[in-house]
Amino acid sequence: MIKNWGDHSGRCLVEQEGISVIECERCRFKHIIPLPEEAEKREFYEQTFYSEYSEDYIAKHARDADWWLIEHNEKYDKYEALLGHQAPYRLLDIGSGPGYFLKAGNDRGWLTRGIEPGEAAWRYSTSHLGLDVAHDYFTAANFSTFGTFDVVHMNNVLEHIVDVTATIEQIGHITREGGLIAITVPNDFNPLQTIAAETTGKGPWWVVPEQHINYFNLQSLQSLLRRSGFEPVYHTTSFPLEMFLLMGDDYIGDNTLGRAFHQRRKRFEMVLDRHGKNELKRAVYDAFSALGIGRQVTVLGRKNA
Ligand SMILES: [Zn+2]
Known part of the structure; x- marks a missing residue:
């Protein structure tokens, strides 16, 4: 069934309590309708998301x-290979969270900045890790004040943003020619998820309209970057956690089981690392991403001249 809201129109994939996920023909990716107001969205984050989830998120991050x-x-290895030898490189991380990604860059000689609206995460990254992080959102009003960068990185941010196209275009203005945009988002409505939605009887559990407005996959993310002046030059994914569901272990909504399977994935990746097989792991995950499989999808786009 086709549904529309203003100029946004497309096949309806999921309907929950008056909110629909459509395959939007105008945006060319899946998103909810009606779209929330930016102010409404921020109010939710400030009152619930950052205060309730952030402390726990920081603690989890520190443990892992x-x-x-x-x-x-x-990630930094890949950026350096694609950028060539022009160190020191400059990186901006939009939604830098507790700051460990920025710190890893600083430790390799990168010049890094972050932007983080969450109070607890911002405080941790500046006071505890001593990083250069603005306590703010990345907006139409402030985007040009941060400087210009070789790499602009966003990890698990784009699915939360109301005006995706404007954000990518703003990033285009602060990325130097030949520089990179690096985006990681959940790989939603992927083949393993949709099978698991049926076999577990749980339906599309990844649709969480209060938090996730947009639902991407490799193709829609690549197409978005192309339309905004970036040529996709690399894609990969993270471990396809849904494989556990298809093996019969239903961890959806079960935090204890969820943690157990996260530990297994971690052990798998760390044992490969200890045995010098990181390249093998990367090759497997790169291949998964081309097949549409994997929990998250990452695309790097190079800014066109
Ligand atoms: Zn749309």
Whole structure:
């Protein structure tokens, strides 16, 4: 069934309590309708998301620091390979959270800045880690004040943003020619998820309209970047956690099981790392991403001249 809201129109994929997820023909990615007002969205984040989730998120992040460092270093390795030898490189992280990604960059000689609206995460990254992080949102009013960068990074941010196209265009203005945009988002409505939604009887559990407005996959993310002046030059994914669901272990809504499977994924990746097989892991995940599989999708786009 086709649904529309203003100029946004497309096939309706999910309907929950008056909110629909559509395959929007105008935006060319999936998003909810009606779209919330920016102010309404911020009120939600300030009153619930940042205060309730942030402390726990920081603690979890600190516990998994060794594992995160592998991923962070892989990202910087990739950027350096694509940028060539022009160090020191400059990076902006929009939604920098507790700051470990910025710290990994600083430790390799990168010049980094962050923007983080969440009070607890911002405080941790500045006071505890001593990083250069603005306590703010990235907006039409302030985007040009941060400087220009070789890489602009956004991890799990784009799915929360109301005006995605404007944000990517603003990033285009502060990325130097030949520089990179680096985006990671949940890989939603992926083949393993949609099978698991049926086999577990839980339906599309990844649709969380209060938090996630937009639902991307490799193709829609690549297309978004192309339309905003970036040529996609690399894609990859993270471990396809939904494989556990298809093996019969239903961790959805079960935090204890969820943590157990997160530990298994971590052990799998860390044992490969200890045995010098990170390249093998990367090759497997890169191949998964081309097949549309994997929990999150990452695309790097190079800014056109
Ligand atoms: Zn739309």
